[in-house]
Amino acid sequence: MQSASDAKAIGRSLDATINSKSHSDSEVRMAEERSQVSFEVKGLEHTNPIPSGCRVGRLLATSAIAGCDSETGIIPDDGDCQARHAFANLRQILAVGGANLGDVVKITVYLADDRDRSAVNKYWRECFPDPHHRPARHVLYLPLRGKTRVQLEALAVIKEDR
Numbered sequence: 001m002q003s004a005s006d007a008k009a010i011g012r013s014l015d016a017t018i019n020s021k022s023h024s025d026s027e028v029r030m031a032e033e034r035s036q037v038s039f040e041v042k043g044l045e046h047t048n049p050i051p052s053g054c055r056v057g058r059l060l061a062t063s064a065i066a067g068c069d070s071e072t073g074i075i076p077d078d079g080d081c082q083a084r085h086a087f088a089n090l091r092q093i094l095a096v097g098g099a100n101l102g103d104v105v106k107i108t109v110y111l112a113d114d115r116d117r118s119a120v121n122k123y124w125r126e127c128f129p130d131p132h133h134r135p136a137r138h139v140l141y142l143p144l145r146g147k148t149r150v151q152l153e154a155l156a157v158i159k160e161d162r
Contacts, residue, residue: 041096043070044089053097058158060097064110065089065152075147079116082150087123090152101127103156104135110151112144120150 038051045052046063053062067082068075070089076082090107094100109120117139128134135154144151 039096041070041089041092043073044068044092053093055097055158058160060094060099060103060154060156060158062090062093062152062154065093065154066148067150077147079111079113079149080119080122082148083116083119083123086150086152087127090127090154094154094156097156097158099156099158102133103158104154105157106136106138106155108153109137109139110144110153111139111141112149114141116149 036054036056038054041052044065050063053060055061065086066075066089067079067084067086068089069085070092076085090104091101094103111117111120120139124134124137
């Protein structure tokens with residue numbers, strides 16, 4: 001797992017990439033205007049050219065967070081294990097981006113099967129035990145790729161002192 005200080009190094013790497021000749025002037029200009037810092041989390045890399053997360057100022061957005069085991073890359077067959085891994089993976093991505101669960105303002109949950117909702121609720125309550133301090137949440141049911149049954153996306157607003 002990468003540390004939160006790695007996010008700053010990632011930002012410096014992004015600056016170097018922006019200044020390279022391999023990007024068009026419009027790409028460089030767009031990246032400079034957004035000041036975005038995209039980052040990967042070891043063990044959670046996507047197969048497509050999609051970062052684990054992206055931070056612009058105090059705003060952090062995740063890409064799709066699957067319920068895979070970040071150590072092995074294996075996606076378990078059952079929804080409970082996938083939900084547990086998805087929330088653990090969320091914590092890792094937030095940490096690398098300089099955030100924590102208390103910064104999350106919205107989570108979208110994608111489920112392949114409604115029967116996995118109780119597993120999501122179990123880990124949701126573990127992550128957000130106080131009903132007065134939970135982020136907004138929306139659950140969508142749709143076909144997911146391969147064995148994936150549970151997938152998350154999150155939006156966080158990081159406190160100014162981090």
